[in-house]
Amino acid sequence: xxxxxxxxxxxxxxxxxxxxxxxxxxxxxxxxxxxxxxxxxxxxxxxxxxxxxxxxxxxxxxxxxxxxxxxxxxxxxxxxxxxxxxxxxxxxxxxxxxxxxxxxxxxxxxxxxxxxxxxxxxxxxxxxxxxxxxxxxxxxxxxxxxxxxxxxxxxxxxxxxxxxxxxxxxxxxxxxxxxxxxxxxxxxxxxxxxxxxxxxxxxxxxxxxxxxxxxxxxxxxxxxxxxxxxxxxxxxxxxxxxxxxxxxxxxxxxxxxxxxxxxxxxxxxxxxxxxxxxxxxxxxxxxxxxxxxxxxxxxxxxxxxxxxxxxxxx
Numbered sequence: 001x002x003x004x005x006x007x008x009x010x011x012x013x014x015x016x017x018x019x020x021x022x023x024x025x026x027x028x029x030x031x032x033x034x035x036x037x038x039x040x041x042x043x044x045x046x047x048x049x050x051x052x053x054x055x056x057x058x059x060x061x062x063x064x065x066x067x068x069x070x071x072x073x074x075x076x077x078x079x080x081x082x083x084x085x086x087x088x089x090x091x092x093x094x095x096x097x098x099x100x101x102x103x104x105x106x107x108x109x110x111x112x113x114x115x116x117x118x119x120x121x122x123x124x125x126x127x128x129x130x131x132x133x134x135x136x137x138x139x140x141x142x143x144x145x146x147x148x149x150x151x152x153x154x155x156x157x158x159x160x161x162x163x164x165x166x167x168x169x170x171x172x173x174x175x176x177x178x179x180x181x182x183x184x185x186x187x188x189x190x191x192x193x194x195x196x197x198x199x200x201x202x203x204x205x206x207x208x209x210x211x212x213x214x215x216x217x218x219x220x221x222x223x224x225x226x227x228x229x230x231x232x233x234x235x236x237x238x239x240x241x242x243x244x245x246x247x248x249x250x251x252x253x254x255x256x257x258x259x260x261x262x263x264x265x266x267x268x269x270x271x272x273x274x275x276x277x278x279x280x281x282x283x284x285x286x287x288x289x290x291x292x293x294x295x296x297x298x299x300x301x302x303x304x305x306x307x308x309x310x311x312x313x314x
Contacts, residue, residue, distance in 0.1 A: 001043030001295050006276040007200035009173035011115065011145050013076050015270055016292065017046035017279035019204065023061045024054030026283065033065045034285035040074050042292045048176075048204070048279045050080035051104055059107035067109050078115040078202065079104050080149055080176070092122030092130040101137055116143035117176055117202075121155050131163050134170040147174035147202070153189025160197040172199060174276065179203035179269055181212060181246050181311040182238050188313070191274050200276030203269050207280065211238045212265035214251050242314075249310045253303050263294045268307055270294070 001014045018039045023032050049059050066072050081100050116137055137143040148156060156175055163171040175194050177186045194201055207213055216239060254261045270278045282288035
């Protein structure tokens with residue numbers, strides 16, 4: 001699997017990342033182990049996790065898999081910081097952030113994460129305090145790089161410029177954002193801001209929360225995320241008339257190319273300007289293998305243009 005530089009930083013990641021949102025809920029330890037082994041064997045490196053996934057159980061599971069089956073040095077850990085259900089003052093407070101990072105390291109059984117992603121904009125805490133937490137984490141060896149989660153364009157610009165004015169240690173290198181043919185809001189401000197300031201994008205839900213695979217075109221399969229009590233609201237948010245039209249275009253493109261709708265949707269996001277990696281989740285290693293097979297797919301320009309047109313933000 002090819003690797004990419006994250007923005008203008010020295011961090012290198014696989015251009016397809018493995019998400020762990022379902023680990024500890026719909027994915028057990030055996031399946032998680034199979035997934036990570038399959039991913040690393042295919043040349044993947046970037047693994048995204050959060051202390052909010054299954055209230056920390058996902059990180060514990062990832063730590064167990066790395067301890068028993070996959071060498072730590074083969075994995076680039078992108079950990080989203082912050083407390084599960086954290087209120088105002090817990091997203092940006094130095095003490096809360098550093099406590100959260102320490103807890104993440106304990107669950108993962110590691111001494112550092114490669115990319116520590118700040119969980120959100122906290123207007124109740126001075127930005128300098130938040131940035132000082134990043135500096136402490138990086139200088140202390142607990143995080144190699146820092147990033148932002150779902151910032152607006154002005155927030156990204158403010159954080160980056162303020163960090164550069166203070167110390168280069170705390171300058172973010174990435175922005176994690178939902179990005180797919182169904183969700184292109186980031187293109188209005190965040191994408192150009194990230195490119196201007198040298199940050200790479202980590203795209204999550206590149207398959208439109210599973211909707212772009214076409215599996216819901218005829219209803220809700222019993223083994224799908226939309227049938228899960230935990231994840232059904234997450235999927236239903238992307239099922240509407242506009243989505244149905246885009247899905248039909250993806251199905252048509254896949255049929256013409258002799259490939260899967262999953263491959264078309266994932267390749268579209270993976271190769272958007274500024275994207276360092278597209279993070280996919282999977283129910284099992286077989287489903288993950290389908291996403292990894294996209295590595296061999298490059299969309300023709302005419303198909304990419306047609307998908308751009310049908311999915312253009314209103």
